[in-house]
Amino acid sequence: MMIMMNTCKGKDAEPVVRPATQANRFYEGNAQRLGHEVDSLLALHKGSKVYDNVAALIVPHAGYYYSGNVAASAYMTLNPNKPYKRIFLLGPSHHEWLDGASVNTEADYYATPLGNVAVDRETGRQLTEADSVFFYRPEAHDREHCLEVQLPFLQRRFAGNGSSAGSVPPIVPIIISTNSYQQLKRIAEVLKPYLTDENLFVVSSDFSHYPSYEDACEVDARTGKAIESGSVEQLIAAIQTNGRSGKRNLATSACGELAIITLMLMMDQHYEVKHLMYQNSGDIGDTDHSRVVGYHSFAFLRNEAGFTLTDDDKKMLKGIAYESIRDSLDGKRIAQPKSIAQYPTLNSKCGAFVSLHKHGRLRGCIGHFGEDVPLHEIVAEMARAAAFEDPRFTPLRRDELDDLDIEISVLTPMRRIQSLDEFELHRHGIYIRKGYRSGTFLPQVADEVNWTKEEFVGHCSQDKAGLGWDGWRDAELYVYEAIVF
Numbered sequence: 001m002m003i004m005m006n007t008c009k010g011k012d013a014e015p016v017v018r019p020a021t022q023a024n025r026f027y028e029g030n031a032q033r034l035g036h037e038v039d040s041l042l043a044l045h046k047g048s049k050v051y052d053n054v055a056a057l058i059v060p061h062a063g064y065y066y067s068g069n070v071a072a073s074a075y076m077t078l079n080p081n082k083p084y085k086r087i088f089l090l091g092p093s094h095h096e097w098l099d100g101a102s103v104n105t106e107a108d109y110y111a112t113p114l115g116n117v118a119v120d121r122e123t124g125r126q127l128t129e130a131d132s133v134f135f136y137r138p139e140a141h142d143r144e145h146c147l148e149v150q151l152p153f154l155q156r157r158f159a160g161n162g163s164s165a166g167s168v169p170p171i172v173p174i175i176i177s178t179n180s181y182q183q184l185k186r187i188a189e190v191l192k193p194y195l196t197d198e199n200l201f202v203v204s205s206d207f208s209h210y211p212s213y214e215d216a217c218e219v220d221a222r223t224g225k226a227i228e229s230g231s232v233e234q235l236i237a238a239i240q241t242n243g244r245s246g247k248r249n250l251a252t253s254a255c256g257e258l259a260i261i262t263l264m265l266m267m268d269q270h271y272e273v274k275h276l277m278y279q280n281s282g283d284i285g286d287t288d289h290s291r292v293v294g295y296h297s298f299a300f301l302r303n304e305a306g307f308t309l310t311d312d313d314k315k316m317l318k319g320i321a322y323e324s325i326r327d328s329l330d331g332k333r334i335a336q337p338k339s340i341a342q343y344p345t346l347n348s349k350c351g352a353f354v355s356l357h358k359h360g361r362l363r364g365c366i367g368h369f370g371e372d373v374p375l376h377e378i379v380a381e382m383a384r385a386a387a388f389e390d391p392r393f394t395p396l397r398r399d400e401l402d403d404l405d406i407e408i409s410v411l412t413p414m415r416r417i418q419s420l421d422e423f424e425l426h427r428h429g430i431y432i433r434k435g436y437r438s439g440t441f442l443p444q445v446a447d448e449v450n451w452t453k454e455e456f457v458g459h460c461s462q463d464k465a466g467l468g469w470d471g472w473r474d475a476e477l478y479v480y481e482a483i484v485f
């Protein structure tokens with residue numbers, strides 16, 4: 001069966017909407033009943049811990065009657081107020097052989113009974129241009145259920161307080177199918193730059209298919225522990241061990257294993273894998289125990305304390321900052337350091353501030369919070385900006401260059417807080433945002449003044465954000481840490 005979409009793209013063309021093909025199959029087709037169903041499943045985990053540093057989830061995609069409880073356990077770890085820029089949905093192809101990754105660059109929206117979810121077509125297009133391993137194959141998406149069934153959970157989790165389904169960040173729907181490990185590495189390499197704090201990855205996968213209840217528990221435990229290890233090699237070995245185990249009717253250890261491997265290839269030591277829940281279909285009602293399907297949920301948490309810099313890294317960054325300022329005085333453009341390949345950590349995408357001091361007095365300080373540019377480039381740009389673009393000071397003169405002390409603060413990802421109880425003076429920097437106004441104090445500011453926690457935040461609100469002394473009380477508050485050298 002081919003699902004037809006409106007694909008006419010004239011000047012006044014109607015948006016292309018991928019229809020809800022699985023309504024009344026995997027989940028309720030009536031909007032009111034579906035909303036109640038999803039909310040009831042989420043409510044089962046209302047006491048779950050919410051994390052601001054969720055980078056990715058692994059969730060099942062069976063009918064809600066069977067796997068909805070496990071899926072809800074993952075979605076309830078998300079902070080619904082976190083402003084994700086986009087959500088990447090990765091899953092297996094149940095109908096079409098692809099030998100690569102099909103990203104939906106045609107649909108403007110995915111429909112569910114709860115409303116439409118926008119598609120980030122531009123990001124999808126960028127993926128297809130980055131590597132031929134990405135392409136668009138309509139039939140891979142037309143009947144596929146693994147991504148669609150995630151949408152009502154996202155709609156209800158991110159909607160909140162009765163707001164519209166439009167609160168869900170735009171999605172990037174990707175279906176993966178290949179026999180080649182090298183293809184998966186290419187897919188992961190293209191996607192990895194998007195694995196930042198502003199994006200969320202959701203991998204859709206059920207686990208063991210059709211063994212007995214007891215065998216499923218054994219097989220799924222082995223696969224789950226391998227995923228928790230964070231090691232792709234251990235996961236592949238576990239899947240191979242399961243395949244050789246002789247378990248009757250075991251068709252697969254994880255139907256979304258390719259998407260899971262892709263995610264794990266993108267990860268490094270800066271992530272913690274947290275197992276959330278396990279059930280199989282034999283745990284539901286009076287389901288047959290002789291043939292079951294397993295369901296796991298996992299959260300991949302970004303480890304803020306995991307990022308480190310060696311002494312050589314720091315020395316290199318200090319040199320980059322100095323040369324950026326010197327080259328600017330000589331009228332030269334910022335040059336790519338010739339030996340940067342020897343410092344792989346400096347290609348990490350994170351924020352940084354550069355502070356300049358002359359005889360102990362501040363001479364300029366400019367920074368960038370984003371995680372969109374390699375660290376060595378941020379340091380070069382911020383050093384130049386601190387020297388010549390800080391509006392509080394006149395541009396640096398050549399005769400001042402030898403008297404400069406350069407201080408660099410490399411920032412961890414920002415984390416939203418709801419109370420000052422979560423803010424630690426001297427450890428955390430504070431970032432305050434309300435509307436178009438914002439301001440920050442780096443952690444080391446606390447070492448220079450004798451303020452209490454409340455005074456620290458009050459001064460930042462008043463002096464930096466322009467919100468007044470108590471303006472922070474109804475503003476968004478974020479904390480971050482800094483590696484200062």
